Amino acid sequence: xxxxxxxxxxxxxxxxxxxxxxxxxxxxxxxxxxxxxxxxxxxxxxxxxxxxxxxxxxxxxxxxxxxxxxxxxxxxxxxxxxxxxxxxxxxxxxxxxxxxxxxxxxxxxxxxxxxxxxxxxxxxxxxxxxxxxxxxxxxxxxxxxxxxxxxxxxxxxxxxxxxxxxxxxxxxxxxxxxxxxxxxxxxxxxxxxxxxxxxxxxxxxxxxxxxxxxxxxxxxxxxxxxxxxxxxxxxxxxxxxxxxxxxxxxxxxxxxxxxxxxxxxxxxxxxxxxxxxxxxxxxxxxxxxxxxxxxxxxxxxxxxx
Amino acid sequence: xxxxxxxxxxxxxxxxxxxxxxxxxxxxxxxxxxxxxxxxxxxxxxxxxxxxxxxxxxxxxxxxxxxxxxxxxxxxxxxxxxxxxxxxxxxxxxxxxxxxxxxxxxxxxxxxxxxxxxxxxxxxxxxxxxxxxxxxxxxxxxxxxxxxxxxxxxxxxxxxxxxxxxxxxxxxxxxxxxxxxxxxxxxxxxxxxxxxxxxxxxxxxxxxxxxxxxxxxxxxxxxxxxxxxxxxxxxxxxxxxxxxxxxxxxxxxxxxxxxxxxxxxxxxxx
Numbered sequence: 001x002x003x004x005x006x007x008x009x010x011x012x013x014x015x016x017x018x019x020x021x022x023x024x025x026x027x028x029x030x031x032x033x034x035x036x037x038x039x040x041x042x043x044x045x046x047x048x049x050x051x052x053x054x055x056x057x058x059x060x061x062x063x064x065x066x067x068x069x070x071x072x073x074x075x076x077x078x079x080x081x082x083x084x085x086x087x088x089x090x091x092x093x094x095x096x097x098x099x100x101x102x103x104x105x106x107x108x109x110x111x112x113x114x115x116x117x118x119x120x121x122x123x124x125x126x127x128x129x130x131x132x133x134x135x136x137x138x139x140x141x142x143x144x145x146x147x148x149x150x151x152x153x154x155x156x157x158x159x160x161x162x163x164x165x166x167x168x169x170x171x172x173x174x175x176x177x178x179x180x181x182x183x184x185x186x187x188x189x190x191x192x193x194x195x196x197x198x199x200x201x202x203x204x205x206x207x208x209x210x211x212x213x214x215x216x217x218x219x220x221x222x223x224x225x226x227x228x229x230x231x232x233x234x235x236x237x238x239x240x241x242x243x244x245x246x247x248x249x250x251x252x253x254x255x256x257x258x259x260x261x262x263x264x265x266x267x268x269x270x271x272x273x274x275x276x277x278x279x280x281x282x283x284x285x286x287x288x289x290x291x292x293x294x295x296x297x298x299x300x301x302x303x304x305x
Numbered sequence: 306x307x308x309x310x311x312x313x314x315x316x317x318x319x320x321x322x323x324x325x326x327x328x329x330x331x332x333x334x335x336x337x338x339x340x341x342x343x344x345x346x347x348x349x350x351x352x353x354x355x356x357x358x359x360x361x362x363x364x365x366x367x368x369x370x371x372x373x374x375x376x377x378x379x380x381x382x383x384x385x386x387x388x389x390x391x392x393x394x395x396x397x398x399x400x401x402x403x404x405x406x407x408x409x410x411x412x413x414x415x416x417x418x419x420x421x422x423x424x425x426x427x428x429x430x431x432x433x434x435x436x437x438x439x440x441x442x443x444x445x446x447x448x449x450x451x452x453x454x455x456x457x458x459x460x461x462x463x464x465x466x467x468x469x470x471x472x473x474x475x476x477x478x479x480x481x482x483x484x485x486x487x488x489x490x491x492x493x494x495x496x497x498x499x500x501x502x503x504x505x506x507x508x509x510x511x512x513x514x515x516x517x518x519x520x521x522x523x524x525x526x527x528x529x530x531x532x533x534x535x536x537x538x539x540x541x542x543x544x545x546x547x548x549x550x551x552x553x554x555x556x557x558x559x560x561x562x563x564x565x566x567x568x569x570x571x572x573x574x575x
Contacts (some may be wrong), residue, residue, distance in 0.1 A: 020401040023478065027395035028407060030388045035414055035446035043417050058428050071354035089397070103321060109314055119562050120322040123329065126558035128507035131547045134532045135332045138540055146331065178328065186566045193567075204421035236554050241418055242509035246529055260420045260510075267424045268514065280421040291416050 008221070037242045043284065049279035068278035078279070080254045081262045084169055089237040091173035091187045092180070096233060097226070098107065099177060100184035105214070107185075118189065118254055125182030129242030136175035137247055156173055162248050165255040172247050184229050190216070191225025224298075231294045235287055259283050329551070336544035343540045357545035361531070369520060370527035371553075374506055377442045377523060381496050381505035386445035388422045389497065393456035394447075395480050398468055420510065427514050437518040438564035447463040452497050455568070458478070460486060496568025506554050515517060524550045 025032075050068055052060035072078040102123045107114060124132070140161035141145045150157045161171045195218065203213045219226075241260045244250060250257035250265065257265075259279060267276035335343060336357055337350040361367055396408055426445060435441030440486060471481050487494065512523040523528070531546050558565070 003417070019398050021403070024395045024399040024401040024404060027391045027399065031392045031411070031448040031453065032407075034388070034445070035411075037429065038426055038445040038448075039417055039422060040416055042422035045425035046421055058424060059442055073367060105390070106314070106318055106321060111311070111314060111318075114318075115563075117318045117322050118566075119559055120326050122562055122566070123326060123558065125554060126503060126554040127329070127551055128525050128554065129509050130507075130528045131332075132328070134528055134547050135328045137532065138330065138544070139331070144344055144540075149346055180326070181325065185524045186562075190566045190569060195568070206562065223371075235418070239418055240421070242525075245509075245513075246532065261570075263420060263423075268427075276424060280424070281336055283418055284421040287418050288416050 028039055043087055045285075046277045046280050048277075049274060050281050052274050054273040056271040058267075064274070068213045068275050070280075072275065072278055072282070077257075078262070079194045080260055081257045082254055084254070085238065085258045086168060088173055088176075088240060088256075089234065091170060092176050092237050093230070093233045095173075096177040096180050097184060098228060099178055100181050100228075100229070100263075103181065103185050104188035104192055105218070107189055122186045122189075124179055125186060127179060127182070130246060131180065132175065133243045133246035136171075136178075136243075140175075140247070149160075163252060165253040165300065168248050169256050172243055175247070176237075176243055179243070180233065180236065184233065187229050190224070191222050194225075195221045214250075227294060227298045232293065234290050234294075238283065238286055238290075286304060328350055329555075330468040332544045332547050332551075335541060336548045338392050338541045340541065341540060358549070358559075360542050361545040361549065364542065365527055365534075365546070366519065367524070367527060367531075367549060370522055370524040373387045373439075373521060374524040375553075376439055377512075378502050378505035380439060380443040381446050382501040383428075384443065385449050385452055385501045386498050388447050388484070389449055389452035389456050390452045390487065390494075393460050394486060396453070396457050397460040397463075398478065398481070398486075411453055414448075422512065423514065426435070430515055436515050437521040439521075442512060442521075443505075443517045446513070449501075451502065455497055456490065456493060459490045463489055470489060487572060492564060493568055495561070499565050500569065501562070502557065504555055 010260055017158055048078050049058065049060060051063060051065055053062040054060055107118045107121055138144075142148055142158060142160055142163065145161075147161055151158055159167060199217050199221070200213065208216075239260055240258050241264065244256055244258055244261045245264075248256040251262050262282070263279045263283070265278045266272045266279065334348060334350055337353045337355075338347065338357075339351075342350060346565075392411070396404065396411075430441045430445070433441070435444075467485065468481060472486060476484070507525065508523070509525050511527050513529075516522050516526065523534050528546055528550055532540060
């Protein structure tokens with residue numbers, strides 16, 4: 001009996017004194033395991049594959065060094081794709097954030113029924129890329145879509161929207177801005193809520209204008225949130241895929257063949273996996289640079305409360 | 306606030322709300338129109354009959370797609386919340402060597418774009434025999450740095466004394482997590498769960514890659530198929546499909562909007 005009890009106590013003690021290193025790792029193990037299998041390993045494998053010619057299944061067959069990279073940099077198709085990606089980022093990120101900021105400032109007023117407007121403004125967050133794209137595809141239909149109906153109403157000439165290489169990318173960009181507004185709005189409104197209301201009151205007492213308040217109080221204090229949403233928007237923009245697949249399939253004349261779509265096509269349609277991997281590595285590099293730049297820039301310019 | 310300023314604000318709000326919500330409203334209206342009406346470019350349907358909804362369900366296995374999406378999203382949500390809880394708990398309440406390094410590694414995962422890893426991931430899932438399965442659609446997404454980060458911020462607000470007190474009372478760490486930490490963090494958990502469900506429901510590229518079988522497709526891929534098959538002839542039916550796909554997430558968003566906004570901002574900034 002006594003021996004058994006002592007043994008029991010010993011067991012408890014042994015369990016208690018499990019080294020915290022092991023215990024910590026146990027909690028982290030599920031995440032670490034998945035990150036290893038589905039993130040770190042495939043990232044390394046992608047880098048590895050970018051140096052090889054592969055068969056259609058993606059098995060490395062012939063080491064070609066940096067050939068995929070040099071081919072990419074020389075190919076006009078890739079240059080077109082890069083240009084489309086950068087233009088797309090340029091079209092969507094600044095405009096999207098300014099729109100979301102405008103809506104957030106508007107919805108941050110203390111008015112009756114403001115909850116309703118907040119819900120409406122954030123509604124696109126519940127819209128999937130596929131559903132949104134189908135709706136916009138219809139709106140851009142040259143014959144029966146709303147786009148040309150509005151052009152007619154305002155006495156402007158009809159447009160080809162997604163069907164012309166000149167306007168396709170910007171049309172996709174407009175629909176993307178709409179899709180992303182809900183999320184950016186929600187984050188920015190949350191950021192505005194966190195600003196100490198005393199600051200506004202002292203501004204009011206000092207009798208400064210609304211614009212002055214915005215420039216000197218709101219925006220500086222909102223800068224951490226703004227920085228976050230700029231980073232997220234940039235990264236998202238580089239990763240655009242769904243709307244391209246439904247709206248344009250990269251066309252017309254490759255004008256909307258942004259990088260992720262190009263990777264997808266090379267890997268899963270043309271089975272040129274080496275080249276797709278090289279593009280994926282370049283995408284990774286882009287995003288890494290953007291994130292690092294944001295951090296550097298952010299440390300200098302962002303105000304924390 | 307003067308009455309002028311107030312009315313001006315309400316006007317701005319209404320115009321902005323109308324423009325932002327219009328595409329959704331438009332899809333809703335079109336979903337009740339017959340072919341002829343759509344081609345005439347009408348905005349308001351002549352009557353609200355559900356025939357388009359019936360044909361949408363009959364022409365493609367939309368209900369099956371909805372079910373698949375529901376299962377996959379729920380799996381991802383549960384997996385992510387669970388894994389994030391465990392990881393965030395370790396990062397907050399367990400002191401051990403190498404913790405900071407591991408945390409940095411977690412953060413660094415946010416810099417790897419998922420699309421850059423999709424080819425090897427596709428190969429892995431195929432090698433595991435997971436194509437056209439719920440496992441293949443959900444398991445690769447269970448670990449999430451953003452969620453871990455979000456929950457860690459929440460867990461850090463729990464005083465360390467509380468932890469020490471329970472230790473004296475002989476409660477082990479695992480019990481502490483389930484009996485104290487999780488109940489206290491309910492709001493953050495719900496936020497994270499809504500966010501996970503929404504993102505999973507809206508996934509597009511991965512389901513496109515790993516499903517070939519009609520019966521395993523998720524709703525987003527179903528929409529794409531529907532649109533490419535029915536294009537130009539039956540927009541009313543396509544829009545009925547769209548409405549059925551967006552309704553669950555829109556309702557979820559409307560119910561959880563306030564909570565989501567507070568929770569996400571906390572994770573984003575602090």
